[in-house]
Amino acid sequence: MPTRNGHHLDTSDVVIVGAGAVGAACAYYAARSGLSVTVVDRGAVAGGTTGAGEGNLLVSDKEPGPELDLALLSARLWRELAAALPPEIEYETKGGLVVAGDEPGLAALRTLSEAQTAAGVASTCLPADRLRDAEPHLAPGLAGGVLYPQDAQVQPALAAAYLLRASGARLHLGAEVTAVLRGPGGAVRGVRTPRGDLLAPAVVNATGTWAGELAALAGVTVPVLPRRGFVLVTEPLPRVVRRKVYAADYVADVASDSAALQTSAVVEGTPAGPVLIGASRERVGFDRTLSVEVIRRLAARAAALFPVLAGVRVMRAYQGFRPYLPDHLPAIGPDPRAPGLLHACGHEGAGIGLAPATGQLIAAALTATPAPLDAAPFRPDRFVERSPA
Amino acid sequence: MSRRRRRTPAALVRARPEPAFEISLDGRPLPALPGQSLAAALWAAGVLSWRRTRGSGRPRGAFCGIGSCYDCLATVNGTPNQRACLIPARPGDAVTTQEGHGHAGLAV
Numbered sequence: 126m127p128t129r130n131g132h133h134l135d136t137s138d139v140v141i142v143g144a145g146a147v148g149a150a151c152a153y154y155a156a157r158s159g160l161s162v163t164v165v166d167r168g169a170v171a172g173g174t175t176g177a178g179e180g181n182l183l184v185s186d187k188e189p190g191p192e193l194d195l196a197l198l199s200a201r202l203w204r205e206l207a208a209a210l211p212p213e214i215e216y217e218t219k220g221g222l223v224v225a226g227d228e229p230g231l232a233a234l235r236t237l238s239e240a241q242t243a244a245g246v247a248s249t250c251l252p253a254d255r256l257r258d259a260e261p262h263l264a265p266g267l268a269g270g271v272l273y274p275q276d277a278q279v280q281p282a283l284a285a286a287y288l289l290r291a292s293g294a295r296l297h298l299g300a301e302v303t304a305v306l307r308g309p310g311g312a313v314r315g316v317r318t319p320r321g322d323l324l325a326p327a328v329v330n331a332t333g334t335w336a337g338e339l340a341a342l343a344g345v346t347v348p349v350l351p352r353r354g355f356v357l358v359t360e361p362l363p364r365v366v367r368r369k370v371y372a373a374d375y376v377a378d379v380a381s382d383s384a385a386l387q388t389s390a391v392v393e394g395t396p397a398g399p400v401l402i403g404a405s406r407e408r409v410g411f412d413r414t415l416s417v418e419v420i421r422r423l424a425a426r427a428a429a430l431f432p433v434l435a436g437v438r439v440m441r442a443y444q445g446f447r448p449y450l451p452d453h454l455p456a457i458g459p460d461p462r463a464p465g466l467l468h469a470c471g472h473e474g475a476g477i478g479l480a481p482a483t484g485q486l487i488a489a490a491l492t493a494t495p496a497p498l499d500a501a502p503f504r505p506d507r508f509v510e511r512s513p514a
Numbered sequence: 515m516s517r518r519r520r521r522t523p524a525a526l527v528r529a530r531p532e533p534a535f536e537i538s539l540d541g542r543p544l545p546a547l548p549g550q551s552l553a554a555a556l557w558a559a560g561v562l563s564w565r566r567t568r569g570s571g572r573p574r575g576a577f578c579g580i581g582s583c584y585d586c587l588a589t590v591n592g593t594p595n596q597r598a599c600l601i602p603a604r605p606g607d608a609v610t611t612q613e614g615h616g617h618a619g620l621a622v
Contacts, residue, residue: 262620363615
């Protein structure tokens, strides 16, 4: 059935734009709800922020609130997914260890973990003299830490790819969406790509850091901004770091609104051998210039936390752009300004972890079935500026 | 026939190296010439493998020979993951066959 302006390529119940972890999870849960699904991406699977992260599935770094609820639901769903998907996704229930360098830092960490406990997060406080039982290579002199057994990890690109494959969705890669098609009443009816039109009564914006561009094609705003981060990759090592280990100031950095460079030590091993070292945050647009200063700081902080790393070679560094929304919550759900358009974007550095719950929320919205949790805090139109009364 | 026998790399460039010195592989003495990389000295001594892969323990030696492929990693004077094709041989250098990543001692 040819259309007037582009030839018809595909018709399905929903078109998902974005083949990262969030788009893959939306495809998976939408397909399981009985919908026919098409996924389109201008690049490759996991070619954006998904492929530029560490694949963390964390509850430890979230303060009680809607994001933590989303993370706890996702943690349960990732366990189910790990049983359903092949072992290549490298799902590891390794646990997280947050360490504090001084007594005030430890007191703040304990206050946070107590509040998290009330929200359903499991944790164990470790005094200074037990830290090195948990992580033998940790530097001496730390004040203490908190263990979070629910923290886990996947290989993010493989997890997204296998999730997408398991969804059975039709996939159009290397096809950039150039227009969001609207019907006579303004309702969304698909997207246009250079290869042809993908028609569907619902379009999901899962384009992560680039979600503002797709929203603009539909005539709405979603104020996603890029927040750059670098990861250092060491030479392959045996298991030197057992868990995800990070300094307590990381939580404050994640929650910060500053545009200036922030670095905190985040260190973890991988099944493949290399240790991954993060985390930096800075708002510099989509600048991909390698920053020696960031890399220097990350390496120094990691070696301060794990002195053994000072004698280990860093093979390479990579960078990515977290999709950052002003209130640090993702945008998930239907957009009342453009009927038929849904958003699943703005997960900042937690998109892999939050992907399954996001996918379930989107599937519930698409099928008008009850949502697994209250999606109101994630309303995509919450940033609309209210004109003075 | 005698001309053919002399078609060695050193002969082709009419090299007149200084006297050979001694290095070792796993404690076995081997000769090396000044200016030779460790990989060249090992090859000249008929040694093709000085590392075993971390996954399945398969033998590895020099592949690209120009520092790009990292296949020729060896433990040199106790330091693992040195590219044998780039490091000039020095008198007394002790090369040891590297097992996997060469960092087994760091495991916890």
